[in-house]
Amino acid sequence: MQYHTNSSGPDVAAFRTALAKAVSLATGCGVNEIIFLVHTLQMLDGGVFEEVLGERFVAAFAKNKVGSISGVRAHLETEKIQSACDRAVMFAPFVSSKLLAKVIGDYRSAGVVYVPWAAEELASYTATHPTSVQI
Numbered sequence: 001m002q003y004h005t006n007s008s009g010p011d012v013a014a015f016r017t018a019l020a021k022a023v024s025l026a027t028g029c030g031v032n033e034i035i036f037l038v039h040t041l042q043m044l045d046g047g048v049f050e051e052v053l054g055e056r057f058v059a060a061f062a063k064n065k066v067g068s069i070s071g072v073r074a075h076l077e078t079e080k081i082q083s084a085c086d087r088a089v090m091f092a093p094f095v096s097s098k099l100l101a102k103v104i105g106d107y108r109s110a111g112v113v114y115v116p117w118a119a120e121e122l123a124s125y126t127a128t129h130p131t132s133v134q135i
Helices: 012-028 047-053 055-064 099-105 121-130
Strands: 002-004 033-037 066-069 072-077 088-093 110-113
Touching: 002 012, 002 033, 002 121, 012 033, 012 047, 012 072, 012 088, 012 110, 047 055, 055 066, 088 099, 099 110, 099 121
Parallel strands: 002 110, 033 072, 033 088, 088 110
Antiparallel strands: 066 072
């Protein structure tokens, strides 16, 4: 199943809602793991990520590539770093349409939660994936 926020830019409320949905899906389907996908580790510096998750968590997450969010194991992945996680809910905040397409087709996916950055990306996503549920 796919989910998305109706947002663009650094929307803190949308990010929180999407992360809560990813955690809920992970516990609900029994995988208890999420893959937290960003383009690069530098995306984590400052902004929405630190505001929602906290500076200490983000620093440890970037270093260790794994952490716990509301009791769910979170694996950090980038375009170049892949975790050893076998099955998880994919949490894709602010990723490009190209990277999102890879996430949607990933065999490890137990669901996808997408937070768009640009309004154009949201429009393209909803047109391409009409069954995605807005959260």
